[in-house]
Amino acid sequence: MEANEGVSSPPTIYDVAERAGVSIATVSRALNGHSYLRPETRDRVLTAVRELRYVANASARGLSSRSKRVIGLVFMRLPMWDDLLDIEQETLLFTDSIIRGAEFAAQECGYSLLIRGVGDADATPVVAALSGQTDGLILQDRVLSDRKVAPLAKRFPTVLLSGSGRSRTAATVRVDNVGGMQAMAEHLVGHHGFRELAFIGGRADSPDSTTRSETFVATASALGAHCVTGPEWNGDWTSVGALRVVQALLASGRPLPRAIACANDQMAIGAAHALHLAGYRVPQDVALAGFDDIPIARHMSPTLTTVRQPSQQLGRTAAESLVALIEGSLAPSHQEVLPVELVVRGSCGCAAPALGWEPSPASVERLNGTALENVR
């Protein structure tokens, strides 16, 4: 009797109701379990659902319930040219971790995650369109300027990832730039005793960049060292940008600083490359430090001293905050700061071998211990 009426279109709640001999309201209740119904009836419905392979249409559900159970994540995409610098490809990893974390948390909260990468062009239309497909959005830093975020956040659940946190117009999740940079300055100046430093920043309009820069310079000064920075020390967040900064410095004939701290790892790598090309050694001639702890940092020679960001946790927290925001259990101006960790390796002058085939000490321990059984 299962005629082929509707071969190509999926079964609806009406089909299930008919097959189970009940009304669509009953089907809905059996599926969502809101109201009580006779177990016998419920079974009939569930059987029909199974037989028909019924799956609720999310559009209809969303329209009716005014909730799509989908959140969006908008991130910055690098150009996908084949000739992109190898190192820049590593940048992607940071965003990937965030995506992972967000996906996991979203799913735990009963939401799906929609992702969308944007380029340098104004992302406003993209964000607007996304706001029609989701219940809320996570915006990575730099996707939208502070000025454009404000009106959006006022009308739509929005969480900023690594925003400045200065403008309390939107909920924000970010890392402890201040703590991280203080620790870094203290290590370079206090521990190593470097007195002449420089700081390569990202972009002038980036809150992350300015916070890191200002904190580093201030802390270094407070410890009696001198740190130069400024527009000509702007590396644009990229390896190439930092490489140019250092090459310009070398060309100018001015003396090299004893240590260079960078607002991210990519720039540290670019700076190292420039020094390498000019015949200077890291860390003997110039010490180097980054920020992020991208995976490659521990595989290079010398290994990179940096500040580790909990990137996956960043994504998780952002998603969790967004869901709370959507469900009304979080203030729209909520600010959350995640801790960072100074990771001392070789590029500052401390001894630290590159990681080759050998797994980390923790891994070795696990591999040889009883915990091994749980690993798969």
Added chain:
Amino acid sequence: MEANEGVSSPPTIYDVAERAGVSIATVSRALNGHSYLRPETRDRVLTAVRELRYVANASARGLSSRSKRVIGLVFMRLPMWDDLLDIEQETLLFTDSIIRGAEFAAQECGYSLLIRGVGDADATPVVAALSGQTDGLILQDRVLSDRKVAPLAKRFPTVLLSGSGRSRTAATVRVDNVGGMQAMAEHLVGHHGFRELAFIGGRADSPDSTTRSETFVATASALGAHCVTGPEWNGDWTSVGALRVVQALLASGRPLPRAIACANDQMAIGAAHALHLAGYRVPQDVALAGFDDIPIARHMSPTLTTVRQPSQQLGRTAAESLVALIEGSLAPSHQEVLPVELVVRGSCGCAAPALGWEPSPASVERLNGTALENVR
């Protein structure tokens, strides 16, 4: 006159119509540009849209148009324990690349991408739910068994990523496992002259694993070498799994093969670790090879000889195929095979330095050439 009716709920097409003094049909037309309407009218509508910051509700649109303009990607998720082996974390990267590629292609085709990770538990309910939220799904290999994919693919646009391709029940995008493994066997046997080999496979139920295994063994045999494999050479796709395989071999007292090929890079790393712990050297005592070319492969010591998969392209192609499938311009049984590339490095015995601070030759060339201007 813009009273605060509906402060908290977004404007609908009715609000726009009212403000522009037209009907909702006209608004819809102005927005979707299907029919011709007086430029003057169109402008009035567009102005109202802007003033109200109107964004179409995707649920309503999807319900009415029977198309959600969303595709889903389901991938395998590793447990997110902190104590996960470092190396395993790298596995994530392969999936991340696929996600990137898929997102990019989806967006180019006018679709959004919904992502969902699944664990070892049966993914059927998850996939079912996702089929209600999307117009089609990309399923990474191992998410669903071939047996369960068939009925789904028959009723819902589905593209398999790296599936066997044996069962023509679903459209499939995969890499050229055969070509890759032939090249690898030819290199190890033909070039290096190894005669006693072993192959560590993933899982017996994985098409990728069996194809790679069978091809490698067959090619090696054809070239006059001997290659052992089988259930006891099953590394479960993980470092730990492969480590156990090698440790069991060492414990058995049987002679070591001269070279070990693995079905993926993680297992090559696990095998290397086991050899390292037992005091054997790679490649002097035992040569090693992987498959995938995960980023870490080029940073290790010795660097890993492997077969590179175009992971990002895999995601792109899958998304493009899925869209074509949805829009009816692709046969539901379409099979696509992407080329792979043998990457000869150090672990097979060929000379190859680890990549440290130094960028690749291509990068160096670009950094010093005129193309530099285009890089940012």
Added chain:
DNA sequence: TTGTACGCGTTATCAG
């Protein structure tokens, strides 16, 4: 405990 009927916001088919 279960059924009826309305509303959710769009698109698209008719008339006009």
Added chain:
DNA sequence: CTGATAACGCGTACAA
């Protein structure tokens, strides 16, 4: 060129 109006599939008061 534009305006009514009927689906689209589901949740849910309100009735029974």
